[in-house]
Amino acid sequence: MSVADVISGGGLGRRLRWTDALRNPLGTACHHAYGSPVLAVVYHAVCDTVPDHLKHIYRPRTPKEFTEDLDFLLKHFEPTDLPTVTGAALGGPEIRRPSLLVTFDDGMREVAEVAMPILRRKGIRPALYLNLNFLDNRTLFYRHKASLLAERLSRLAEADPRRAVCAATLARAGAVAADPAAGVMKVSWHQRAVLDEIATVLEFDTAGFLADEKPYLTRDEIADLMAEGVSIGAHGFDHPNHRLLTPEQRKEEVTGSVAGIRELFGPGCGSFAFPYSDEGLPEALFGELYGDGVDVTFGTSWPRRGGPQRRIQRICFENGPAPAKQQLVKRLLRGGAGNMKRALAG
Numbered sequence: 001m002s003v004a005d006v007i008s009g010g011g012l013g014r015r016l017r018w019t020d021a022l023r024n025p026l027g028t029a030c031h032h033a034y035g036s037p038v039l040a041v042v043y044h045a046v047c048d049t050v051p052d053h054l055k056h057i058y059r060p061r062t063p064k065e066f067t068e069d070l071d072f073l074l075k076h077f078e079p080t081d082l083p084t085v086t087g088a089a090l091g092g093p094e095i096r097r098p099s100l101l102v103t104f105d106d107g108m109r110e111v112a113e114v115a116m117p118i119l120r121r122k123g124i125r126p127a128l129y130l131n132l133n134f135l136d137n138r139t140l141f142y143r144h145k146a147s148l149l150a151e152r153l154s155r156l157a158e159a160d161p162r163r164a165v166c167a168a169t170l171a172r173a174g175a176v177a178a179d180p181a182a183g184v185m186k187v188s189w190h191q192r193a194v195l196d197e198i199a200t201v202l203e204f205d206t207a208g209f210l211a212d213e214k215p216y217l218t219r220d221e222i223a224d225l226m227a228e229g230v231s232i233g234a235h236g237f238d239h240p241n242h243r244l245l246t247p248e249q250r251k252e253e254v255t256g257s258v259a260g261i262r263e264l265f266g267p268g269c270g271s272f273a274f275p276y277s278d279e280g281l282p283e284a285l286f287g288e289l290y291g292d293g294v295d296v297t298f299g300t301s302w303p304r305r306g307g308p309q310r311r312i313q314r315i316c317f318e319n320g321p322a323p324a325k326q327q328l329v330k331r332l333l334r335g336g337a338g339n340m341k342r343a344l345a346g
Ligand SMILES: [Zn+2]
Pocket: 105, 106, 235, 239, 275, 276
């Protein structure tokens, strides 16, 4: 095994040549690290002013930052799309050149309104991963609700009695933090009913918010995006953390939502992006899913040594303001060091 194989996790993807490395060092390093010439990236929204329902979860790119990310990535990768990536993973034409797949999770309206004009100019056809329950603004993602409540709690006066009521409610659910605004962000998917209790205390009207703000894309808007080459995949029904689900719930969440998305948007929509991460899920699950109609799956963890080509990992740049270049290089160094450590350990 060569040093490059050790760093990459070994035996992943097609054999790379030194000429590749000389021509495009970053693209070649990513190919080694991810075991694929495709660098898949995931965003949620692009906006100048971060709305309250996203503010306490992650830091979306501004249009300027998003443009700069893409300008950098397109210097090293050529744009590809989901059908091409899925086709290659299923044994179709091989992708040979370093390629970029842009994806968005959760079906936020900022994708159509802010990100798409930028993507169009760059010739990028992204893939959108949608939650069936959020589509058409029917229900509010519990994390978005938590962020809205955290924002309201952070604006309450110190002496406001509602702070203590909310803190006690959160403590009952085990979501303890220095202040209730931080505590509300600790509420897990299993405890999400607690958010409705907090919403009642704070007189937050969930249905009114959905009707007024319309944070999610509608089916008609998605149909328009598909007409210009945007791909669609499933992100589950209501965004649970799969590590908290039973094997049966996990399988139903994936295959059921893929079937639902296919029914709405066509048979080609057979991929699934795991909410949060696919890290720590049983290896056997993936074989079962691929045998049950799921084309490919996406996670956000570091690629496993010898993992199936249909299990693709993505990198997220919304953890902070650092540009894609800086985050990507840091990730490659950290992942390569991890692979080296695991190889030396055994
Ligand atoms: Zn998500």
